[in-house]
Amino acid sequence: MKRIPNLPRPVPEITVGATVTGSDVIDCRIVCADTPESSTDRDLRADLATDGVWEVRVPQDVRALTDLTELSEEPRLADDGWRAAGAVLIRRIGTLVDGHPVRAKRHTVQIRVPENATVQNLRNLAQGIVLGGRHLVVTRKDPAADVRSVHVDIGGIADDSVVQRAEESVYRGRVLGAATVLARDINAVPAPSATSVWWRRKAKAVLGDVAGTRVKTHGRGWLQRKGFGGILATATAGAGVNDPEGEDEVGFVEMFWDPAAAEGDLTNDRPEVLLVGGAPVPAVIRALAELKGPQKVVGLVPVHGYRLPAWVPGRARPVVEHVNGTTTQLPGAAGAVEQAEVCRRLALADAVAYGVQRYRPRRVVVVGSVSTASKTALGELTGAVTGDAQALRRVTLRGARVGERWWPLPTPGYLEKNVSARDADVAAAPEGPGALTAAMYLRRFADGVPCAVLDTTGPSWSDAVRGDIDRGSTGFAARTLVEWFRK
Template sequence: MRAPLPTPLVTVEVADTLRRGVPAVLVASGGDEARLGPGAERVVDADDVSGRAGATSRQGRDRVVGVGDGAPGDWRKAGAALVRALDADAAKGATTYDVLLPDDVAGEAVAAFTLGIALGGYRFKVTGEEPPKRVKSLRLVTAAPGVADVVRKATTLAAATSLSRDLANTPSNVKDPAWLAAAAVKAAKAVPGLRVEVRDEKWLAEQRFGGVLAVGGGSARPPRFIELTWPGTGDGGPHLVLVGKGITFDTGGISVKPADGMHLMRTDMSGGAAVIAALIGVARQSLPVRVTGLVPAAENHVSGSAYRPGDVITHYGGTTTEVTNTDAEGRLVLADALAYAVRNLRPDVLVDVATLTGAMKVTLGLRTGGLFATDDDLAARVAEAGARVGESWWRMPLLADLVEDVRSDIADVRQCPPGPGGITAALFLREFAGDVPWAHLDIAGPARADKVYDEVVAGATGFAARTLIELAETYAATPTNTIG
């Protein structure tokens, strides 16, 4: 059996009146000294009510959820905790609720709450069993203005995160480069105006995509190059190109990975998944900005045709790379795509995203993405976009004293220069970004989770998809509501 794609999410609606006979959810702010919002008269056990973010209590058929101090992160945590609690009761209770929100609730709070509701109950499981009964919809009841638009955008961002999770969670016996390309085509067909072109291994050979062909050469399932194009709905403006690593499974190649943790390598295309999902989200919002997404997709395997340490490969555009570690394959496929973007697409802004280095996991942990950039404005836009959508980024340096270490004695550049691995990987990629304002997002840490926190569940997190959509919106002529 296969898990259904896309994973169904909780529907969030907006209204100004309660439905008769439908159980309600009340909101409590503050800590243990809870302050209840509308509907306080429905509480039957005040001693069981807490305003701590994510705390829930049952009040007859109704529920109370705490939103802490009311920061967007508290509301996002509350939404996620609420939907998990309602899911646990769904087998014997209701599958729809009315949530009573204050009439002065802030838009960023509603957006964050919606995001938590939509994603907190995400569940990906390949099974032949019937799925358990779960909550299907929540209606936000408030007279606050503009809520419907805020919810609409938050729902789009949640759907993008969910799609990114779906693509990354899909097992690699199902997911190969051709499958990923087909999934991108299928998703794009549902969005008017979004175009997708898929190139096969013959085209890659003709165009001399040496990095993609080398990495994919050890697998019986050949590579693909996926290009998604959103032309925008306005006149002029910048052209944003997003590039995502699409390694559908990574054995490490001849520099084979340890067995422990290799099963997680089905998510090594999380950067590519984020780019695909971001283009879907940009198109669904009809943003008036031109955005192109590139996903070089390959499977890094061990075989007689696998590339070797010591090989010299020629990338698209002619730059040569000395291979020193076949497990550092992501930068090789990204190099081809970056060079292709610079030469053919003439971007005004170039951003790549990848689960690239274990070094970044050590540096920043599992909840923060590494941000490298050649342009201060772009770096600020990425960090601020992430903050608005609940994704954390930390800017890392492109150290000048390490630049010469990228040079090779037998090729133009070497794949794995010595020194701090996350930084030297970024310096390698910069060689292919030309003079375009460029950012590199290393999501090796936050792309996967081994436990539940906030709106995140175990498995692929979908990290970066929301940031990329919000980033694109900052270049749009008429920005819509932001999300907390």
């Protein structure tokens, strides 16, 4: 029988300090070197130097990760190559460890950094070390051996202030990397296995041992009593509205990080943020708790199906009623891709409406694959973000700081008429530019609370290895959200 690994999976332990020695140490180093202008993250590789040390060469010059500001004004928004270097190195050493005749042997990968290493370099290196670990694999076989212990050798760093902050920087980078890994692992679980029951169990496993967090889970019966028509409409093609067949297909998970409750029970304080989405949500909540973020955050994950109620040509298109009474008109004939897209929107809309009514947050943030149009417009490496000016700037700049690209999109008022439906309050598949109207549709359920929509359709999946990004699920957006909410 195939096995789904327990989550969260362990990530490498990373220590910082002077040089260590021993028979179990695999020596590596980062070298700053000139690289051709045409080089990309794909060109970075780990080579065995003549002295027997594994070496990765990172570029001397940096590259901008956003067009919103000049690097001279904010150098932290640059890609220094260290994140990719860490991932490339760990992937290469991972193959060595897996091929070792004694696979259970515990190796320590020691990475010596150059004298001019900065705090940002160390944080990015730690992210890459974690991101370079193996992807989740559902298999009967024992998983491949992986790197479990890494030591960053800072003995050669010349700047004492960097040495003093090294441990803190590496720890933060490790937490950011672990958030991405957890999000990508959750997304890598095959859809038939990621049932409502699975989600409810895993959410508790992810946060069960972290102080200041709490999980509440709900099944189909609770959704029916509360009136979650959007989520229920996706269960067994609408059967879940009043049939028991959709029990495992739909559900609802509530997660909390409350800094005031780190030593006790949750408070009734109004949350600063309501975070709605899928895999990134538990990853972000856990990371914020580990970093002791100052803001209370409520995370909601609506677990939904992927089939809409059938539409009979010649009849009015189906209408569903959400938990707040708002009605959504569904599209007529729809292909599999559009059906899945609409199902996600219906579920997210229900979650936003419930969260706003129940918790009165100061801000709503929706994250996930909202519209394939954003991938068409921006490709596979950049996410789309809509919202107020403050949210656009924070997502774009803080995303760049942790290596994730975002592009702010407008939501012009003249498109509001497209979101409205003829036979209901709103249309689930509005006409017009889909990346914009999909975000505007979700914003209708926020009841005036500032609402940012982070569309990850393009960068949430990769078909190729690019630096710190491996093939498959990427966990995109988790680091951005942690960086945004941790202050």
